[in-house]
Amino acid sequence: MLIVDSHCHLDHFVGAEQEEVVARAKAAGVGVMVTIGTRLGEQAATVRAIADKYEGVFATVGIHPHNAGEGEVPDVQDILAEADHPRVVGIGESGLDYFYDKAPRAVQQAGFRRHIAAARQSGLPLVIHARDADADMAAILEDEDARGKFPFLLHCFSSGAELARTAVRLGGYISFSGMLTFPKSDAIRAVAAETPADRLLVETDSPYLAPVPLRGKRCEPAYVVHTAARLAEVRGLGIAALADLTTSNFRRLFARAI
Structure with a gap:
């Protein structure tokens, strides 16, 4: 049985701890992990290096909405240049976060659109962070979809059902x-x-959001098996079937992860 952690932050674990975290994940059946970019430049280089170091680990590159106000809105070509690496399988994470509002909303929106353009041009899936921004997120996805299709994933879903339906309708x-x-x-x-079976993935977003029964602990990719078990229960599936389903979906979306 293979389970994929489609979204984790392995750069938060350093040195021997990082090696131990990856080893524990593999021992738990988590054979594939995607470590996520949150800034271009040095941080993007770090996640690429992590993906190079470990078998079964891949990376994405992009600017998190929390960091969107730290510099100029990125040029599409700059994003694409950072993604030009065999272990980079996606763009992002990027999106909108109106809960913390760490960057001006107009800047978040402008940066998000640049990341969409990079995903459209490259064909790499865009990893989207969406929090307390359902209306603007749906509007931007609809508008950008009309300009041309692009693959995308709403990660760590915590939004309303209507945004989920919009995403699925647009192919997300x-x-x-x-x-x-x-x-x-x-x-x-x-x-x-409610989500169609062929659109489901699981993740940890580690080191955050440890699942039950590990609440209060620092989350790590091995813990995705608990989320997968709960999703299997919700869907009326066995854990092996759920693992096969989400792994197949991951392979379809993140086609460069081979």
């Missing part, structure tokens, strides 16, 4: 994190039950 995928296991996450589980 949806990934569920440890939040799916939280006692008060009935609305997220309802979205997970």
Whole structure:
């Protein structure tokens, strides 16, 4: 049985700890991990180096909405240049976060559109962060889809059902994190039950959001098996079937991850 952690931040683990985290993931059956970019430049180089170091680890490059205000809105060609690496399988994460509002919303939106353009031009899937921004997120996805299709994934889904439906209608995928296991996450589980089977992925977003029964611990990729088990329960599947399904979906979306 192979499970994919489609979204983690391995750069938060350093030295021997990082090696131990990757080893524990593989021992748990998590044979593929995607470590996510949050800035261009030095941080992008770090995630690429991590992907180069470990078998079964891949990377994405992009600017997180929290970091969108730290410099100029990135040029599409700059994003593409950072993604020109055999272990880079996606663009992002990018998107909108109106909960923390760490960057001006107009700047977040402009940067997000540049990342969409990079995904459209490269064919690499865009990893999208969306929090408390459902209306603007849906509007931008609709507008950009009309300009030309692009592959994308709403990661760590915590938004409303209408945004999920919009994403699916536009060809997007949806990934569920440890939040799916939280006692008060009935609305997220309802979205997970409704999402078409061929659009489902799982992730940890580690080192954040450790799932039940590991709440309060620092999350790591091995823990994705608990989220997968809960998603299997929601979908009425066995864990092996759920693992096969989400791995197949991952391979289809992240076609460079071979």
